Amino acid sequence: MKRFKLYIIIGVVLLIIAILFKTCSGRATIKVYTDVVAYRSVLETVNASGKIQPETEIKISSDVSGEITEMYVKEGQHVKKGDLLCRIKPDNYESLLQRAQASVKSTQAGLKSTLALLDQAKASFENARLIYERQKSLFENKLIAQQDFEAALTQYKSAEANVKSIESNVLSATYGIEGNEAALKEARNNLEKTFIYAPADATISKLSVEQGERVVGVSGMSGTELMRLANLNEMEVSVEINEIDIVKIHLKDSAIVDVEAYPNERIRGIVTEIANSSQNTSSLEQVTNFVVKVRLIQESYRHLSVAQEQSPFRPGMSASVSIMTRFKSKCLSVPIQAVISRNWNADTIKKQIQKSTESNLGVFIILNNKPVLKPVKTGIQDAQFIELTAGLKAGETIIAGPFDALNETLKPQSEIEIVEKDAFLNPSEKP
Numbered sequence: 001m002k003r004f005k006l007y008i009i010i011g012v013v014l015l016i017i018a019i020l021f022k023t024c025s026g027r028a029t030i031k032v033y034t035d036v037v038a039y040r041s042v043l044e045t046v047n048a049s050g051k052i053q054p055e056t057e058i059k060i061s062s063d064v065s066g067e068i069t070e071m072y073v074k075e076g077q078h079v080k081k082g083d084l085l086c087r088i089k090p091d092n093y094e095s096l097l098q099r100a101q102a103s104v105k106s107t108q109a110g111l112k113s114t115l116a117l118l119d120q121a122k123a124s125f126e127n128a129r130l131i132y133e134r135q136k137s138l139f140e141n142k143l144i145a146q147q148d149f150e151a152a153l154t155q156y157k158s159a160e161a162n163v164k165s166i167e168s169n170v171l172s173a174t175y176g177i178e179g180n181e182a183a184l185k186e187a188r189n190n191l192e193k194t195f196i197y198a199p200a201d202a203t204i205s206k207l208s209v210e211q212g213e214r215v216v217g218v219s220g221m222s223g224t225e226l227m228r229l230a231n232l233n234e235m236e237v238s239v240e241i242n243e244i245d246i247v248k249i250h251l252k253d254s255a256i257v258d259v260e261a262y263p264n265e266r267i268r269g270i271v272t273e274i275a276n277s278s279q280n281t282s283s284l285e286q287v288t289n290f291v292v293k294v295r296l297i298q299e300s301y302r303h304l305s306v307a308q309e310q311s312p313f314r315p316g317m318s319a320s321v322s323i324m325t326r327f328k329s330k331c332l333s334v335p336i337q338a339v340i341s342r343n344w345n346a347d348t349i350k351k352q353i354q355k356s357t358e359s360n361l362g363v364f365i366i367l368n369n370k371p372v373l374k375p376v377k378t379g380i381q382d383a384q385f386i387e388l389t390a391g392l393k394a395g396e397t398i399i400a401g402p403f404d405a406l407n408e409t410l411k412p413q414s415e416i417e418i419v420e421k422d423a424f425l426n427p428s429e430k431p
Helices: 002-026 091-140 146-192 300-308 349-358 403-409
Strands: 030-036 038-054 055-062 066-070 083-090 195-197 202-207 225-228 236-243 256-257 266-273 289-296 318-336 362-367 372-377 377-381 383-390 397-401 415-417
Touching: 030 403, 038 377, 038 383, 066 236, 083 225, 236 266, 256 289, 289 318, 318 377, 318 397, 383 397, 397 403
Parallel strands: 030 415
Antiparallel strands: 030 397, 038 236, 038 318, 055 225, 066 083, 083 195, 202 225, 236 289, 256 266, 256 318, 266 289, 318 383, 362 372, 362 397, 377 383
C-alpha cells in the first residue's frame, strides 16, 4: 500500500516537472539582432547567365559544289575584305565555261548566216514586187494573159513569205544568242565562285571544313558551311530572362558583366536587343524565357585588349550579367530578410496584414522590448535592401535576423534578447 502511494507521488511530481518544463520552454528567450528603417539607395537588377558571342557573325558557304583544293586561312586568323579564303576545284566549271563560249560563237555564226539569207530574200522580194507591179499594170490594160499575172502574183507572195520566215529565224537566232550569253555569264560567274573571298574585315571564328573535303553549293538547298567570320571587337552576351523579369528590362538599360575567364574584371554593358517572342522550351519544364542581348562596351575592357594584343573574349565564353532596371537614391528601406511572409495562427494579425497589402508581408518591430508584427508594402529591391512604400517610418527599430528566427520561431510578444549580428556569424565569417 505504501509502495502504491509512493508511485502516485512520484507520478504527480514528474507531471508537475513536465508542465513546468513545457511552460519554461514555451517562454524561451529568442536571440535576435536589429536594424533600423532608413533612407538608402536601392538599385534593382535582373541577373542572368549566358554566353559571349560576336554581335556580327557571317556564315560563309560556297555557291558551287566541289572539292576544296586550297585552304588559305586557319581558325583565329584575321583577314581583310577581299582576301582569298579558299578555292573549289575549278575543272568542271572551266569546261562548262568553254561549252558556253562555243555555244555563243555557234549561235552568232548562225545569226550571221541567217542575216545573209535575209538580205538575199529581201532582194528577191524587191525583184518579185517590181515584176508583180509591172504585170499587174499590163494585165489591167489587157496586154497579158491572166495566167501570166497570177504567176507574177504567186512569185511576189512567195518572196514576201520567205522574207517574213527568215526575219523570224533572225529573231529566234537573236534570242538564242541572248540565252547562250546568259549561260556564258552564269558559267563565268560559277567559275569565279570557286574563289571564296572575305566579305569584310574580320576574324575566322570557326573553320568547319578542311582542304580535300567536298562541299555542297547553296543553289536551291542548304549548302555546306565552310567557316564563320566574326568581328571580335564588337562582342555581346546573349542571356535568357524569365517572363517575370523581362517586363522590367528596357533597351539601353545599363549592365555589369562578369566574365568567368576574368574574375577580377567588371565589364560594362548596355541592352541592345530584347526578343519579342519566347524561346521554345520543353512542355514538361513549363518555363518561358526571352533572349536579351547585352553589348560589351569596349572602353571598359580596352586595357585587356592592349595587354593581349587581340580581343580578350572568345565566342562561347561564360558570363554573368546584372541588368540595372530601376534605381532610387533615397527610399525608405530595410534588409530583405526582415520582410517575411508566414501563415500566422493569430487571425487578427493575419487579417490586418491581408487588409494592408495583397502580398501578405510583414516586418517585426520592437515595441516595449517585445516583437510586434507590422504589415508593410514593398517596392524595388537589390541584393541587400528592399523598399518600403507603406507600413513603417524612418528610424523605427526592426528585427533583421536571424533568418530561422524570423521565418520559424519568432512570434508577436515572444521573449527576445537583442545581440550583435556578429554573434550569428561563423568563426570563418567574422572579421
